[in-house]
Amino acid sequence: MSDVSGQGIGVVLEDFLFSHGTNAQEGQLFEIGGVSTADGQAVRLTVNHLYVSGPDSQYGQNLGPVNLGRLNNPYQISLLDGDAPGVNVPGQAVVEFAAPSQVTDGTGYDCLSSSAGAGSGSCSSRPASGGYHGERPDIGLALQAEVGGSSSYLNVHARSAVVDGSYIRLWGDQTLNQLAGEIQMNFYTPELSISSCDETGTSCGDRVRLTDLAMELSLGNTHQPLLLSVHGADAPEHKAGNLNIQIASIQQPAAGDIASDGGRAGSNTAVWDFYDNYYSNPAFRSNIHVGNMQIGDRDMGGARLEGMLIQHLDITTRDLQP
Template sequence: MDRKALKAAPLGRVPRACLLALLVGAGQARAELQSLSETELSEVDGAGIGLVLENFKFAHGTDVENGRIFKIGGLKSTDGRDVEIVVNKLYIAGSGSNYGETLGPVNLGRLVNPFSIDVVDGNTIGVPDKAVLEIAAPRMLDPSVGFDCMSATAVAGSGTCASRPASVDYANGERPDVGLQMNVAVGDDRSANINIHARSAVIDGSYLRLWGDNNRRQMVGQFKLNFYTPELSINACEQDGSNCGSRILMQNFALELALGNQLQPMFFDVDGTGNFVVEVAAIRRPQTGEIGEDGLRSSSNAERWDFYEDYYTNPDYRSNLSIGNLSVGDRNFGSARVEGMLIQHLKIQTRDLAP
């Protein structure tokens, strides 16, 4: 094995031997290899990829005259007309972009806590005897060393997020502004532009885990999406950017969405008509005699009682939504919060809309 590898601080489960750091800026990629000591080499433990993007900036804009257009086609309306979704603008850039008008660089991930692609031992995450493919954002930190997920002036020890806001000490920061402008065309009719913007967004702690189920012969998974932003906005404008409607503004927006877990995984399938199916199957009801009439463990089947106790009390299986303030135009509607939502059954199935 070559004794040269990218030198970095310990990465937890992500092995350093396969760490990939992309330094993107000024149209070129740079990377530096440094020698590792014998002690550092002894910590190398196998497969895995860590991904870090430094000085990163991405922008797409539709330019029909020069053939630059991003659209999703192949769809049909109920009356047989072609449907196209046209993405007029898409950007990922540093904070302070003014809704995509001023784009600067941002860092995504850190060498000590990167985005990662890894194969995880299922026994360590509650999926017995399975190798699990995990695609993950930077992991959350202990509150004593982490950063507040919302504040633009967050300092170490203020929260659980690893991504740091832009500052003098942290250069570009690791919290991008993200925006999307799109419209929908049905035949010759085209909708107004829909604009969605998120400032200083953080997705730390998010992951997608995939493995195979031998009994159902299907792909199985868990999806956790954490999305924090001090401002999420939505509005619609004419196609030339004029006559914009009232802006829907959600301040201090926090979404913690959990789909599937080790007790109730999410199944992926394709039905006989070629449509995609995603299902979180309903949890099995207790059979007669499994749970005592008094609901206590001492009068129940201990294994089944523990199963339901874990299912109904584990906070990792529940979803939360919090909005600090919701406003539409010049009208404020105050805060909103949904806590502890447990998805007991969910089925999403695509349909062919062609006649």
Template sequence: MVSPSKSTFLKVLLPSLMFGLSLLPATATAELEKLNDGELSEIDGAGIGLVLENFIFSHGTDAPDVNGEQARIFRIAGIQSTDGREVDITVNHLYIVGSGSDYGTNLTPVNLGRLLNPWRIDVVDGNDIGITNKAVLEFAAPAMVDAAQGYDCLGGSAAVGSGTCSSRPATQDWQGERADMGMQMNVAVGDDRSANLNLHARSAVIDGSYLRLWGDDERRQMAGEFRLNFYSPELTINACSQDGSNCGSNIVMSDFVLQLALGNRLQPIYFDVDGSGNFLLEIDTIDAPGTGQIAANGQRAGSDAATWDFYNDYYSNPEFRSNVHIGDFSVGEKNFGSARVEGMLIQHLQIQTKDLAQ
């Protein structure tokens, strides 16, 4: 048998290779086309899932610089009080770490998200979530799960099957997905730096939270829907001095639950900037039904069915309402017991920044 020489092999291979390359421009040429919201809403991808393992974030614990000053500073400036004094907000300590941190002094890692239930960034079909013919950008925390598979959102030693939260408490086998988080903040008004505020949340969970954004064609504004679920077995607020040597009374809220709903598919929250550069956030009022659309007795029979269904969905849907539950509320040595506010529905809200220097 005679084997082909290298030169013979190249003579056969190169023409075939060049012929294949010559076809690429013809087969790869394409034109990008602009898609409208309706076409984008039909695109359904897997999105991006995020899981942060062994995560530690702590600002304010860096070693001092060569001059003995804090090396990194988180500061908000450029604000004035009503009497013209400069307002300086300095965050001395900000942390997100593993549970059991003792108010941010013991920094241990925590996992944020699980491979089975990660944080998500996605473009979802608005038709699937009640936002007709819109492509919706969604930023979402780990989703709530079936009670048979989830964990109690507040229990530090919760076992599987005890609740609807996906994030697990820390055990000897894993470090869990529940974080201690907190902030120590100083607010200076002019030369007065006496105002200090400290917030600490233990073993916090925000499963089921999300932010959805889309464009409103009629108002030509960005519209959105924001849901914040915040669970913590202990939320503490105090006003200690900067070095922590002198503290006022602690406000302690045990078994704290916040379920905040801002905007919904029927009444979105709008984001805008006015002509003077001030930020505007608004939840507009739902239009009142026209005369005769709702029967005098308020029943569906005798009412316009579509109008009655619209308002019934708006007023009865629990996803549109906000709740606050506090298992035990205390200030210093005084205990006020439990407290709850349920079923809050924001029918109109307008928040606008104002430049006091103008």
């Protein structure tokens, strides 16, 4: 307790197990309503199974407990000073929801390997070992969509998942009068599988497996915050209530601020340094690595996307009903 500062809340869940779904025989119902097709037909979304379990759950068939967070590195809800180093939202108070942070590389655990030992990587969450549950849950969702009496089934399972280093930061942009934010979404798993099966989950099509998946998505940054808003009744091109998610384009330099050869010499040094930081800062970029993609019994090989910089984003939800 010597490190308690009163600036936030740490959350650790030990021996945690969550499993819920739809079971008519036991009177359990888990449905999502209010969804329609483009022609107005109601879509009935039924969650047949949603689980957060310990390791080796066999796609949700063998559930057991897991720990979420560590006492020395918990999940956190904090109020940050926007002027603090690493936050960089001057003059603002910032609310942060954060997963366990990553540690110095070589002092933690490899983020992907379910048998990693201490000193093998930068993740704080430990894999299961012996009788110890570890902090890497199996996560799964079995979803049924029914339209006009016809049903489709989708199953998604992640094994030994790690989200260390992820966070959501939110603050009020006083200039735009909008909720602004920054999201760092890290997700590591030795296997992410996607399949379409019948209701029992025993008769499935080809399962798509992504092995050694490492996803590090950066949405919003110091120069381009993620803006969240809901369209009002006065929005001419959208119905009221639709959600808008936007990352505005980076501002362009004024004429003469950057030398004709693009070098720092001859440029406005403050402007040049601004763009140099924007384009070279690895914290602003997203990376996705897939060790191997397998469809059924066919290996498709690995894939990687590195250094993706989101320079503009504009997403608006739509009402599909006439």
